[in-house]
Amino acid sequence: MPHIIRTLSACAILLLGISCTDNPGLETRDSIAAPGEAGRPFPNAPEIAPIGVRIDKYLDLPDGAKGPGLDPKKGYRTEKLGRDLYMVTDNSYQSMFMVYETGVVVVDAPPTYATKLNEAIAEVTKLPITHIVYSHSHADHIGGTGSLDLSHNPVIVAHDETKMLLARDADPARPVPTVTFQNTYSLEVGSHVLKLSYHGNGHEPGNIFIDAPEQETLMVVDVVFPGWMPFRRLAVSQDIPGWLSQVEKIEKLPFKKLVTGHVTRLGTREDVKTQIEFDDDLKAVVGEALKSNAYVDGINPADMGNTWALVDDYTARVAVQCVTTLTRKWKSRLGGFDTFVWDNCYAMEQSLRVD
Numbered sequence: 001m002p003h004i005i006r007t008l009s010a011c012a013i014l015l016l017g018i019s020c021t022d023n024p025g026l027e028t029r030d031s032i033a034a035p036g037e038a039g040r041p042f043p044n045a046p047e048i049a050p051i052g053v054r055i056d057k058y059l060d061l062p063d064g065a066k067g068p069g070l071d072p073k074k075g076y077r078t079e080k081l082g083r084d085l086y087m088v089t090d091n092s093y094q095s096m097f098m099v100y101e102t103g104v105v106v107v108d109a110p111p112t113y114a115t116k117l118n119e120a121i122a123e124v125t126k127l128p129i130t131h132i133v134y135s136h137s138h139a140d141h142i143g144g145t146g147s148l149d150l151s152h153n154p155v156i157v158a159h160d161e162t163k164m165l166l167a168r169d170a171d172p173a174r175p176v177p178t179v180t181f182q183n184t185y186s187l188e189v190g191s192h193v194l195k196l197s198y199h200g201n202g203h204e205p206g207n208i209f210i211d212a213p214e215q216e217t218l219m220v221v222d223v224v225f226p227g228w229m230p231f232r233r234l235a236v237s238q239d240i241p242g243w244l245s246q247v248e249k250i251e252k253l254p255f256k257k258l259v260t261g262h263v264t265r266l267g268t269r270e271d272v273k274t275q276i277e278f279d280d281d282l283k284a285v286v287g288e289a290l291k292s293n294a295y296v297d298g299i300n301p302a303d304m305g306n307t308w309a310l311v312d313d314y315t316a317r318v319a320v321q322c323v324t325t326l327t328r329k330w331k332s333r334l335g336g337f338d339t340f341v342w343d344n345c346y347a348m349e350q351s352l353r354v355d
């Protein structure tokens with residue numbers, strides 16, 4: 001039974017001039033849900049459906065969230081970024097490869113299309129894969145490494161932290177790096193160079209910047225989402241202040257093309273600026289909601305001894321204010337705004353309270 005209907009007291013009914021005997025079963029809309037079940041919505045509940053509620057039709061994607069199409073037969077698209085440097089994407093994930101005089105460097109191998117990466121490379125060159133660079137340890141970006149042609153025993157380059165995480169994970173699809181670095185590493189192959197650098201924890205320890213200076217291309221994964229809402233819980237970042245500062249750091253670097261590991265197209269400096277604007281709005285709105293909502297307000301007195309209930313109710317009111325305020329400005333500017341706005345409000349709320 002989803003709801004228990006609370007009836008007005010006889011006294012209240014008499015005050016309303018209604019006879020109790022005439023209406024013995026009178027029920028009101030002043031209802032309260034069973035313990036643990038959804039109750040009445042908060043005042044000013046946002047139009048965006050909360051987490052866990054099925055949506056019949058998500059918001060339409062704005063033009064800025066759309067990218068070039070894919071060849072449906074291939075299921076991937078290869079885009080040239082500059083001399084000998086290519087992006088491969090399935091319009092959800094992105095990776096790169098660079099061809100040099102005697103081999104190929106692959107940067108990331110998302111499992112969603114890694115079996116086709118060998119094909120994509122073969123369309124450009126017959127040279128073997130001699131190097132692999134991991135942007136970070138997450139399986140959704142490098143878990144297709146085991147599907148690549150590894151017959152030439154490629155050198156695998158990554159950050160020290162990535163090696164530690166992969167040694168722990170012992171996943172045959174993500175072989176442990178053979179060359180690691182702490183701050184910077186210059187991968188020089190033939191006439192080409194990739195400059196790798198580490199800027200501390202953000203999305204996860206070991207997530208690096210990969211710069212191809214000649215091609216004016218920068219690859220940083222899971223930090224900027226060109227034209228789109230950041231992935232849920234601010235890209236499941238382990239250090240949100242670090243992640244926010246990396247978005248600002250990217251904006252200051254001299255790139256023309258940004259490979260972000262996700263969604264439909266290359267990123268631009270304008271995309272980074274837009275994300276900084278969104279991040280700043282999110283931070284300001286949550287900061288204001290944390291101050292303007294009382295910690296205990298309208299809670300059922302029977303829950304006063306339940307510390308987690310007090311936190312949850314307060315957090316939910318902050319999130320409601322956050323979602324309502326952001327929706328006005330952002331719902332038609334970012335692809336998938338409705339998918340992760342609740343998660344991102346909750347993530348920022350948590351970060352501003354504890355970081």
Ligand SMILES: [Zn+2]
Binds near residue numbers: 203
């Ligand atoms: Zn990741």
